[in-house]
Amino acid sequence: MIEVKNINKSFNDISVLNDVSICFEEGKTNLIIGQSGSGKTVLLKCIVGLHEIDSGQILYDQNDFSRMNFKERKNIRKQIGMVFQGGALFDSASVEENILFPLNMFSDQSFEEKLERVHFCLKRVNIENASNKFPSELSGGMKKRVAIARAIALNPKYLFCDEPNSGLDPKTSILIDNLIKELTIEYNMTTIINTHDMNSVSEIGDRVIFIYQGNKYWEGSSQQIFKSDNEQLNDFVFASKLYKKIREIY
Amino acid sequence: MKFLFHLGQYALLMQKVFSKPEKKRLYFRQLLVELESLGLNSLGIVVVISVFMGAVITIQTGLNLENPFIPLYLIGYGTRDSMILEFSSTIVSLILAGKIGSNIASEIGTMRVTEQIDALEIMGVNSASYLIFPKILAAVISFPFLVIISIFIGIIGGWLGGCVLTDVLSTDAYIVGLRYYFVPYYITYSLIKTTLFAFIITSVSSYYGYYTEGGALEVGRSSTKAVVYSSVLILLFNLILTQLLLA
Numbered sequence: 001m002i003e004v005k006n007i008n009k010s011f012n013d014i015s016v017l018n019d020v021s022i023c024f025e026e027g028k029t030n031l032i033i034g035q036s037g038s039g040k041t042v043l044l045k046c047i048v049g050l051h052e053i054d055s056g057q058i059l060y061d062q063n064d065f066s067r068m069n070f071k072e073r074k075n076i077r078k079q080i081g082m083v084f085q086g087g088a089l090f091d092s093a094s095v096e097e098n099i100l101f102p103l104n105m106f107s108d109q110s111f112e113e114k115l116e117r118v119h120f121c122l123k124r125v126n127i128e129n130a131s132n133k134f135p136s137e138l139s140g141g142m143k144k145r146v147a148i149a150r151a152i153a154l155n156p157k158y159l160f161c162d163e164p165n166s167g168l169d170p171k172t173s174i175l176i177d178n179l180i181k182e183l184t185i186e187y188n189m190t191t192i193i194n195t196h197d198m199n200s201v202s203e204i205g206d207r208v209i210f211i212y213q214g215n216k217y218w219e220g221s222s223q224q225i226f227k228s229d230n231e232q233l234n235d236f237v238f239a240s241k242l243y244k245k246i247r248e249i250y
Numbered sequence: 251m252k253f254l255f256h257l258g259q260y261a262l263l264m265q266k267v268f269s270k271p272e273k274k275r276l277y278f279r280q281l282l283v284e285l286e287s288l289g290l291n292s293l294g295i296v297v298v299i300s301v302f303m304g305a306v307i308t309i310q311t312g313l314n315l316e317n318p319f320i321p322l323y324l325i326g327y328g329t330r331d332s333m334i335l336e337f338s339s340t341i342v343s344l345i346l347a348g349k350i351g352s353n354i355a356s357e358i359g360t361m362r363v364t365e366q367i368d369a370l371e372i373m374g375v376n377s378a379s380y381l382i383f384p385k386i387l388a389a390v391i392s393f394p395f396l397v398i399i400s401i402f403i404g405i406i407g408g409w410l411g412g413c414v415l416t417d418v419l420s421t422d423a424y425i426v427g428l429r430y431y432f433v434p435y436y437i438t439y440s441l442i443k444t445t446l447f448a449f450i451i452t453s454v455s456s457y458y459g460y461y462t463e464g465g466a467l468e469v470g471r472s473s474t475k476a477v478v479y480s481s482v483l484i485l486l487f488n489l490i491l492t493q494l495l496l497a
Contacts, residue, residue, distance in 0.1 A: 050368055070376070077374030088365040102373050104276055160372075 001026050002047065002158060002190055007056030007066075009039075009046055016042045018214045020056075027188045029181055029204050031195055031222075034211035035236060040194045043211060044162055047192065048080060049073055060158070078106050081151030081189075083161040083180075087143035089135040089150070095122070096131040099150045106154060121149040125179060141172040145179070152183060159184065161193040165200060173197065177204045196236075198243060201225060210236065260457050266378035267386070267453075280384040288350055288385065288452070289392025296396045297403050299345055303337050304329060304404035305411025312418030322419040326427020329408035331436065338400035339440040340488050343447035346393070347480040351455040354385060355476035358459030359469040367460070382456040386449060393448035394441045401440070439495050446491065447484050454480045 002024040009017040016039045024030040032040045045051045047058055049065060058065045060076050068076070089098050099121055103114040122128045125145040135143060144164055151159060161180060165173035181204040184191040193200065201208055205222035210233050218225075218233045225237060226246075238244050271277045311325045358381055361367050370377040405428060412418040419427075455476035462472045 045368075048372055050371060074374040077372060080372055082369065082372045084365045084369060086364055088369040090366055090369075091360075091364075105273055105373060105375055 001061060002192070003057070003059040003062075004043075004047060005057040005059065007043075007046060007058065008054045009042055009051060010054055016214050017046065017053075020211075020214075020216050022209055022216060022219070024190050024192050025207060026190045027184065028206035029184050029191045029193060030207045030209065031193050031201055031205040032209050032211060033196060033198075033201060033236070035196065038211045039214040040211045041162060044160055044192065044194050048082060048160055049077075078154060079157040081154070081156035081159045083144065083147045083151050083159070083164050085163045085166055087135070087147040089138075089143060089146055091135055093134075094131070095127075095133050095135070095138070095146050098135070098146060099153050102150065102153050117153060118149075121153050122146075124152070124183075125149045140167050141169075141176065144168065144176050148176075148179060148183070152187065155187060157187075157189060159187075159189045159191040161191070161195075163194055163196070165195070165197055170199065173199065174203060180204065198237060198240070201237075212236075256457075259461065260453075263378055263382075263457055263460060264453065266376060267382045267456075269376060269379055271379060271383065272375060277380070277384055280380070281388055284384045284388035285392055287353075288388045289396065292346055292349060292392075292396060293399070295345065295349060296342055296400050299342060300333075300338065300400040300403035301407035301410070303341065304333060304407025304409075305415070307332050307337070307404075308408035308412030308424075309416060309418055312412055312416075321423075323423040323427035323430060325412060325419050326408070326424040327430045328427070329412070329424075330405055330428050330432075333401045333404035333408075334436045334440050338397045338404055339443045339447070340484065342397060342400050343393070343444060343451065343484050344481055346396075347447075347451045347455075347484060348477050350389070351451050351476045351480045352473040354452060354455040355459040355462075355473040356469055358382075358456055359462035359472045362460065362462045363465055363469060378460060382453070382460070385456060386452045389448035389452040390445055393444045397440060397444045401437075439491075442495065443488065443491050446487055450483045450487065451480045454483060 004020060004022045004024075007017055007020050008015070020043060032043060034040045042051060046053050053066055056066065063076065065073065065076055090101065093101065096118055099118045100114060103109065103117060107114060109117070119128060119131070122131055125148050127142055127145045127149070130138065130142060130146070135146070138146065148164075159180070164180060165176050168176065177200050180191060180193065183189065195201070201222050208220060208222055208225050209216060210218040210230070212232045218228060218230045220228065225233070228234065308325055308329045311328045312322075315322070315325065358367075361381070367377045367381070370380060409421065409424055413421045413424050458472040458476040458479070462468050
């Protein structure tokens with residue numbers, strides 16, 4: 001479980017996050033939604049420690065991550081897997097080497113065992129034939145799959161995904177969403193996904209947090225989101241004609 | 251104020267770079283990759299530049315020695331000492347600042363803007379140390395070898411330019427000049443300079459790459475800054491070291 005308590009973050013005196021408090025539950029897919037520029041990527045980067053918060057607390061299973069130094073954070077970070085928006089695969093390394101990297105860094109297994117783990121992860125994300133390819137030879141969907149495989153290589157307790165289906169076609173988006181959902185249940189991970197894709201919300205969202213102008217405006221389940229009377233949330237959720245139509249039908 | 255900010259940030263980055271490595275075996279593997287990339291792959295350009303530099307020094311010195319009382323073998327002597335003292339260390343380092351500096355800044359800068367460095371940090375890897383330390387070490391190891399090769403090739407270039415392609419002086423006179431009044435300390439001086447220049451090129455270029463913010467345009471700007479500041483620092487420290495070691 002990850003708890004975010006009253007965090008504030010600003011850049012050059014411009015406030016980006018204001019007193020945000022959220023609890024992300026274990027074994028569930030927690031979705032952070034909001035418009036572009038609302039502060040959801042900053043929130044995610046604050047939680048994983050890529051941005052230092054100005055005030056507040058970030059607790060990983062009651063351990064105060066925000067007060068830890070680099071060495072102390074290392075133990076938590078070994079339990080974190082993250083899928084970046086563009087995949088963030090190492091260009092100079094093959095798919096196999098990309099997934100081997102965290103294992104080489106932190107695992108004491110033999111090379112054969114590590115390789116076995118790599119192929120298991122690749123099989124789990126259905127791209128076992130791409131192990132010798134380089135990131136530049138992969139499609140957007142394949143890059144995301146490799147990024148997921150790398151993220152799960154060390155059996156993480158916490159999985160973070162920053163817009164995992166941006167730039168993907170609807171079918172591939174659903175495949176990626178379902179894969180993340182399956183892995184969350186399989187490894188009982190605390191999964192946090194940043195997205196503005198309403199399909200993801202309805203497909204895999206166990207818990208949904210709506211961020212608006214750096215504030216937490218709404219929190220609830222994916223079923224509740226369509227019945228909310230929160231004005232800003234409705235503006236976001238029913239922005240497309242398709243969802244407006246769905247609301248009219250129901 | 252901006253200068254102090256960059257100086258402080260550079261010092262903090264170097265502190266991170268020289269902290270204890272996580273897995274020495276992986277760093278060693280990375281070091282071998284960088285030795286090939288920064289050292290071996292620079293050999294071609296060093297050889298080409300050195301041949302031409304040596305040839306031009308010999309021809310120009312010959313053309314400017316009009317006094318019949320000055321022996322011609324001094325041309326060989328001049329070529330040797332010019333290559334050792336200045337051309338092979340400083341000029342080759344300036345050329346390598348262009349080649350290697352831009353390469354390092356754009357490589358690390360691209361990793362920054364495509365979130366590859368963030369990915370390393372998330373995994374708990376000291377990204378500064380993992381990416382920069384092997385580059386600095388590889389350059390510090392390989393540059394002195396490149397300079398020794400450059401001196402040797404430059405002297406051969408001088409012979410080709412002055413004795414084979416033109417008739418500035420005879421091969422015998424050139425060899426006498428090469429053997430005349432040799433000061434071994436000049437080699438030490440040249441290697442000390444090169445080692446420092448190797449550190450400057452790799453650390454300054456890595457600094458500009460590591461703190462790149464934005465996109466492709468900013469990567470290009472970082473690359474340019476890396477080359478410009480590395481070159482200026484090379485010239486500045488060339489002056490300081492010459493004063494300290496030779497004066």
